Amino acid sequence: MPVAADEVPGLLEQVRETADPKFGDYTATLAMPLAKRLRVKPRDLAEKLIARLNDSPDFTAVFEPIEGPVGPGFVNVRVRDDALARGVAAACGDARLGVLPLAQPETIVLDYSSPNVAKPMHVGHIRSTVIGDALARILRFRGHRVITDNHLGDWGTQFGMILWGWKHCREDAAYAADPTAELGRLYRLVRKVVDAKPEELAADPVAKELAAAHPEAGREVLLETAKLHEGDAENRKLWEEFMPVCRQEIERIYQRLDIEFDHTLGESFFQPLLHGVVEDLQASGLARESRGAIGVFLDGQETPLLIRKADGAFLYATTDLATIAWRAEHWRPDRILYIVDHRQSQHFQQVFATARSWGCRAAKQLAAMELVHIAFGTVLGEDGKPFKTRAGDTVGLEALLDEGVERAAAIVGEGEHARQGMDEAQRKAVAEAVGIGAIKYADLSQNRTTDYVFSFDKMLELKGNTAAYMQYAVARVEGIAGRGGIDREALRQQVAADPTAVELVDPRERRLALNVLRLAAVLEDVESDYRPNVLTAWLFELAGSFSSFYDALPVLKAEGRQRTTRLALADLTGRTLRQGLELLGIRVPKQM
RNA sequence: GCGCCCGUAGCUCAGCUGGAUAGAGCAGCGGACUUCUAAUCCGCAGGUCACAGGUUCGAAUCCUGUCGGGCGUACCA
Known part of the structure; x- marks a missing residue:
């Protein structure tokens, strides 16, 4: 089949989960576009593909034999139950839940939060801080060398x-x-x-x-x-x-907020370098004087990037350029990610373009570096306007956290008998985890590119796609283990050593198994677009498939292999949900 | 004026490197707790994917145009 090697990844992209279980677990749509180019009938091509797959021992070890193409040429496959069970057993025995560290890690600098000191932090800082922290954790977990730097506004x-x-x-x-x-x-x-x-x-x-x-x-x-x-x-x-x-x-x-930075190099740190930046850019001809100020004039840009004001003062573009060069020189990153709101996209476009063509000491490094502006929308109030207090002031971040925790505490106090046994300290810890988790999750679960409406009522609904729903699912797993007196470590070793101890029978067991094993693929998708909401969407699905499983199938009361299977699934799901939430910077209480 | 982003269910939003009947949550309606946490589960109802063209076997998704909204656009960050 005449297909160039570099086309293969693109073709493999055309394998995805099916929209409906009746089409199997995965579907490949590559026969249609490929057939068109080869001038053959899509179904004929699919037939050939299927025949080869069915002949391949590697394929049949994992998938059921394929009967034939469906519709215009879809190739639908179903994972063999025993292969799926082996996957569950292997993940159970793995500290990284089946996620292999990257073969080719990169050095990645993340620039986020960056509040102005001396100004109280407000809602406007929450998105950069929370999204940046989550991305840092995720990239690090995947295996990248991550350097986080809080570029404080301490000189303005x-x-x-x-x-x-x-x-x-x-x-x-x-x-x-x-x-x-x-x-x-x-x-x-x-x-x-x-x-x-x-x-x-x-x-x-x-x-x-x-x-x-x-x-x-x-x-x-x-x-x-x-x-x-x-x-x-x-x-x-x-x-x-x-x-x-x-x-x-x-x-x-x-x-x-459980947030830590590797470095906090504020604007003041770069201040001694600013003079040199301007001289350098002038000397290289990129920058010139105009109306008393000095700016970089780029092709296709209506306005210049000003790096020195007419009164001699430097601007944040100057600091940003100095910072990029410093990082390039000292950290030699492959990528720098800026998690900053979308209103600054032109600014970064200009700064990046300038940095790339800047012939300074770090020129080689600069030219090879990937510079990414990870933009996000504005936080709006429930009236659809920028989030303000009734008096028209910006909402302080701390007051916001307090209110979230307070509201969560009220809910922790009421209801379920299991909670009545908790002491005051536990309740407080749960309220903190639920309240702050709700605020973070609400932000992370939204597609970052759009503006987002901040609503305590929605995020603390504690139903639906909220942090508490996932936290609750984990607490239920803990409940099973606790009530059953399960030695979870021994369980993991047992199934890892003998995968036949796991046998998937019920469709709900199967669905849960398929879902829980997707962590690695999901994290890869998160990185490709820097979108934490891909992770939250999957966590919600996972918690949902667990809740259905939990509701319908007894675990502790099951016997023999069925009990082992369900215990293994519950344990793995609990760990995976916990890991996922922790990658978002959200705490997970053992009990709630 | 120019540039960037966005119009999907009553509300808040997913889905956007093209794939099979467009998905959640909330709100509404109806079921399920003597059984591992009901902060849950199961079901019903609800949409000309702003509009009009185009490309394609196939378009919410890609292209063009129109309408509507947000943001940015020389010395704040």
Whole structure:
């Protein structure tokens, strides 16, 4: 058959799960396009293909013999029950649940979260943080060398605001009592003074008065920022004093979200390099002066990428370029992934294009590196507008987490008798896992490219496609093991050593087995489009097939091989669901 | 103006490198707890996939156009 070797992967892509079990487990659609090119009838081609497959011992070891093509030329296959059982047994005995580490791992840098210090974290940060963390965990689990870096905004105008506020309206007592809160207050106050709309200002007498007393506040704030950047001793000292306070505040939220970074190299870290970036780009002819500023003019771009303002200050494009070069030089990654909202897509397009053609020290590395902007949509309120409080402020991230946990706690408190035995500490841990899990899961289960409507009522429904549904399924597995006094480790060793101990009879056992063995394929799909929702969709399916299984088929009361089979399936499903949720950064309580 | 993204069930969304009757959840209706956690399960009902063309054996998916929405578009990040 004249098919070029490099076409094979594409053809194999045309094997997928069937839409309906009556067509078998998998279907291949490759006969139709291939037949067209070879100018033969699709069904004839499919017939030949089937004959060869049926003759191949490798094929028949795993699949039932194929009877013939269906419809225009579909080739439908069904996995042999004994082969499926062997797969379950093998996964049971494997710490990685049957997922082989990648043969060719890459070094991948992930850039996500990146809050501005000194500004309270708000809903706007949740998507980048949660999606980035999940992708980092998934890529790492697959076997890649992952480097996570939190590119903190620690050098921008917001510090000018805080410095100005510090000098004009600080309250020392408040700062002594709670520095974070006072700095937060100063930031919010000065931001209003500087760029609030008239109606917003009217609603805040303190800010209004301050604005009236300092009509030049906006300019003065920029001046404070500029002084900091120029190395002014007083501002620099204050910056050094404020930074740990701000970092601590952010760290507390990350701890609650179970998020850790390998590095936190903020904008300030790259600040000494910025001058060189501009000189370099000018020298290479990529950047030139225009209207007093310096920008990179790219073909097909209406506007330049500005790297230095007319007043001499650098911009975030400058920092981004410096950062890319630094990472290329020091980490030599194959890929850098930026998990940043979709509004910055043009910015990244320009930054990436500039970096690729930039002839700096790391030029070779830069040219070979894959730079990816992983964009996501805006978080909206239930009114379909950007998520704000009733007063019109952005919603603080911490308050959001509190509310999620609080609502979850109310639900944990009521209902099922099994929960009545839990002590206070357990309930609290469950509420935290369910509440935070719900918030993370709601975000991750949405296709990241679209805007998403934030609704506690929906995410804490605790039915349907929510974190709690999966957590509950795991708790049920734990319940079986606990109630039955099962030594799970021994069970795993037993079935791994003797796969014939597993025998799939009931269609629900079969469906569960087919589903639970898909983890590796699903993670591969997640990586190909950087979409965690592929993982959540599968977890939901898996938990669903487990719930049906659990509901209809007794496990502990079964006997002999049937009992072993069901125990093995339950154990494997529990572990797999737990692993999947952990890859999303979601905690899984043993009991709930 | 130009560029990017998006219009799928009453609501919130999957599905988008073309595949068989378009899927979930919620809401609605009807069933299932003396039996391993009912935060569950089983069933019913509900859609001209914005619209119009085109490519194809086959289109929610690819191409073109129209309408509607969001975002971005020179010195914020």
